[in-house]
Amino acid sequence: MAKRYSGSLTVRVSLLDGSFAETWYSARVSIDGRNVWSGRVGFGIHSLPPGAAYDSPAAYDSAAASALAFAADEVGSLVSDSADCDDTGFAVSRKPL
Numbered sequence: 001m002a003k004r005y006s007g008s009l010t011v012r013v014s015l016l017d018g019s020f021a022e023t024w025y026s027a028r029v030s031i032d033g034r035n036v037w038s039g040r041v042g043f044g045i046h047s048l049p050p051g052a053a054y055d056s057p058a059a060y061d062s063a064a065a066s067a068l069a070f071a072a073d074e075v076g077s078l079v080s081d082s083a084d085c086d087d088t089g090f091a092v093s094r095k096p097l
Contacts, residue, residue, distance in 0.1 A: 002057070004064035004092040006083040008032070011064040011092065015055055016040065023054040027067035029075075031082055037071035057094065064092045 024042040052058040068090040072080040084091040
């Protein structure tokens with residue numbers, strides 16, 4: 001399990017069993033310890049930087065950003081207004097800022 005942070009949001013991401021081509025993560029997005037979204041997110045290994053594995057920190061970063069995108073779509077401004085964004089979408093960090 002890994003924790004990632006974006007603005008006032010915390011994203012908890014856990015690796016689920018998957019194949020090399022399609023890996024799934026369980027994700028929970030919370031604000032101040034209150035769960036606001038949970039679900040499964042996945043992406044192909046080709047979306048990671050060269051040499052990164054599906055259980056690497058970069059993979060958890062990507063899964064957390066994906067979880068924020070789904071959460072913003074399903075929950076709305078509660079998530080999008082609380083998250084940090086950059087020119088590529090939702091910005092996540094490995095430590096709270």
